[in-house]
Amino acid sequence: MLAIIWHSRTGASMALAEAAALGAQGYGKLIQAEVAGAEDLLAAAGYLFVCPENLGTMSGMMKEMFDRCYYPLLGRVEGRAYATIIATGSDGHGAQAQVDRIVTGWRLRRVAEPLIVNTAAQTPEAILAPKVLLPDVLRKAEEMGEALATGLEQGIF
Template identity: 65%
Template structure:
């Protein structure tokens, strides 16, 4: 990795949907660091110039693993990330709005600046079997994630954000 400003893509996935979206975003953002939520440290957040948070909606809320990452890193990062850009991708079985709202409230506490509209990928998984099944994300939605990753990385590299 170079010393250029980099994008941190922090993700969690239980059934593969969010992981596929995070991977696609990382392919678009060649200089991004892709780190699973349970491995993200405050130092990773401090070192990054911007963030893409990718996670699933679980029980109409942000997944526990994503929430735990924020719980673990929140206070060590408080007052140290203000103004940095962020974007989000939520992989949802229904509308994903509450998970998105929770993530935005956390980002507001860190004083991050949203630089792209929220992306919510609705898999329409509504039965126990569909909810627990491995997810296949449509190519168009993966391309959207790739393009978001590319745009965030380019915005950081060019100093737009």
């Protein structure tokens, strides 16, 4: 099972996570970051972390999930596959670097290039507004979910 751990404030990351789950065709399980626990991650063969970048970092709720699960999983998930999707208004690389640094401690293995979705939201109003993503962007998330699920099911990852 591919655990799709996600957090969203304005809908972009939620839409991306849902698209990835659609692509995973029943092999992916959507789990909100605020309720994800160590047992959820232990039950998964691989992970897709989907979150917004807020003020140059991953969202606080995603960070809190890592804080809760980090030590219970330490030494128990080495070698498992992971990938990331970051929704951002400008860059996304700060959040991406944080996730990569944390999962290095778990010894996870990146199996897909990061998908960074830039909404170009730069004003307070645009940043806080609900997001609607274009179909081609959602298709990229769907393709990532499909590729991860297929790789896990076939034992490639």
